[in-house]
Amino acid sequence: MSTIIYPTTNLKHTETLTVEKGEGVYIYDNKGNKYIEGLAGLWCTSLGYGNQEIIDAAAEQMGKLSYSHMFGGKTHQVGMDLSEKISAMVPVDNAKVFFGNSGSDANDSHIKMLRYYFNAIGKPEKFKIIARDRSYHGVTVASASLTGLAPNHTHFDLPIDALGILRTDVPHYYRGKLDGESEAQFVERITNNLENMILEEGPETIAAFIAEPITGASGVIVPPAGYYEKVQAILAKYDILFWADEVITGFGRTGNDFGCTTMGIKPAMMTLAKQLSSAYMPISASVIRGDMYEAMIEPSSQVGVFGHGYTYSGHPVACAVSLKVLEIYERDNIFAKAADVGAYLQSELQKFADHPLVGEIRGAGMIGALELVANKHTGQPFAGGVIGGYAMQACQNHGMITRAVAGSSLAFCPPLICTKAHIDEMMMKLAKALDDTLAYAVKEKLLVA
Ligand SMILES: Cc1ncc(COP(=O)(O)O)c(C=O)c1O
Known part of the structure; x- marks a missing residue:
């Protein structure tokens, strides 16, 4: 462990990912793994990485x-x-x-x-x-x-x-x-x-x-x-x-x-x-x-x-x-292009409406979130923040960075330069991560009837 006091981190759980480089809308870790940026860093890298x-x-x-x-x-x-x-x-x-x-x-x-x-x-x-x-x-x-x-x-x-x-x-x-x-x-x-x-x-x-x-x-x-x-x-x-x-x-x-x-x-x-x-x-x-x-x-x-x-x-x-x-x-007309891709992001997120874990889908333009719930019909939340953290890690395991916020919501805020193909790539990874998360929730008996 280094001597860094990490910001906004569980101090018992630090140094879990070492990021080494960024290119366009992707980042790479020190083991050569590639991740698509679902959250534009911390909601900020609008033009991606390495813009000359x-x-x-x-x-x-x-x-x-x-x-x-x-x-x-x-x-x-x-x-x-x-x-x-x-x-x-x-x-x-x-x-x-x-x-x-x-x-x-x-x-x-x-x-x-x-x-x-x-x-x-x-x-x-x-x-x-x-x-x-x-x-x-x-x-x-x-x-x-x-x-x-x-x-x-x-x-x-x-x-x-x-x-x-x-x-x-x-x-x-x-x-x-x-x-x-x-x-x-x-x-x-x-x-x-x-x-x-x-x-x-x-x-x-x-x-x-x-x-x-x-x-x-x-x-x-x-x-x-x-x-x-x-x-x-x-x-x-x-x-x-x-x-x-x-x-x-x-x-x-x-x-x-x-x-x-x-x-x-x-x-x-x-x-x-x-x-x-x-x-x-x-x-x-x-x-x-x-x-x-x-x-x-x-x-x-x-x-x-x-x-x-x-x-x-x-x-x-x-x-x-x-x-x-x-x-x-x-x-480069970035805002208008992002509005177009953002509308696509919103409609693609809506396709998860029937997923058993998804309670509410929110967003506008290039920002959105899925709120994961323990009971889809009543909207009962999961106790604690475990599910959000699990889903975020599952996304990362499939090569996508996103962020669990407010407990059990999974947030998306891709770089504004993302294309519809990038959004497709994200949604494919999200589908896999949500299925992994559902399997975990079932195994741990976290869903509420
Ligand atoms: C709405 C809003 N205000 C203020 C801040 C604080 O900004 P910073 O982290 O640059 O201090 C943030 C950070 O995410 C934010 O989202």
Whole structure:
């Protein structure tokens, strides 16, 4: 065993796969085994591995200016170009961009900018943030507090209350519905819950509502029709900002440029990372509305500095790589192609509807999940996370990387450059893995009659 403390890993079960190289939509381990990427790394390698144009862009920038910071008035052209490009792409009015290194730190930056902004406009009491149950927003102290998943909270004693984080329902009809409740009634009930919580807390104390337009780590939950419409109407009524965490859904993942477009959301703030650089370099962007930024200028001048920034905020190599990635998205029509292949992925996943283990199939565009259940007819979940882990390993045994999320859901998030033939290859492996998993569940008596 090496001396690494592994991230998001059972520390009793480390170093199970050593990845050695990547090519296109495949990775290879140190024993020469080949795997198709069913999850684009961690929902991020949109353009696959070994893209020479991106490698050249990085090398060229390293040769020209390998590092320069952005503190105290310094800037560089490649950073300004990237910021302009992002501002022009996002559905945020007069968007301004703060650069960071990861989705987690970008969400932290957003919390700090929210506080800065509301202090600036004389509303210091307006700092609470509504986050949803089962959401995933990262793992720094603040972003893990936004996250609504137990494994990211347990043993960490996070300052959830101190940060003013409130929790509302996850819009997952399959798991959250009451007996006999229609989808429309479910939406009505959970949005009423949201409004009641806002009234109980006091709208004047709540700054923002954060949501992944379509979730990732909580099992790829696509909210029912009408949900975001109702949520946005409530937020507008009480002057609460919509903050879209697009770390997974940004850049062509859900069949459109952004998850907000797919789900009809008009956000005031947006978190971007992952596919911004196709994961060739770590970089994130915390995007806010122009008027929010304008309000922050004077207070920074009083202090002498906007006292927030990272050594690597706007790292020139990460910016050059991201600019090249955005250029490729546009030039090669990547989002439209991914929408086409994504529709195919969704229809192929639906073919598993009759499999005895499959309870619900969810997704949009190039992201999807199968929820595996102990009783197909009642939807009773498997106890613990054993089945998800087993199915994920079975996929790996058949040469495909995927990811078990939220216990027993198997997630798919292939690179955007995948073809329909790649999807066919994945589905063939999935069929075998599901049959292996069913045999295991029968043998271990895990199915419930
Ligand atoms: C929606 C969302 N937000 C934030 C994050 C955190 O990003 P990072 O792992 O880059 O810190 C993730 C990571 O998967 C995510 O899915």
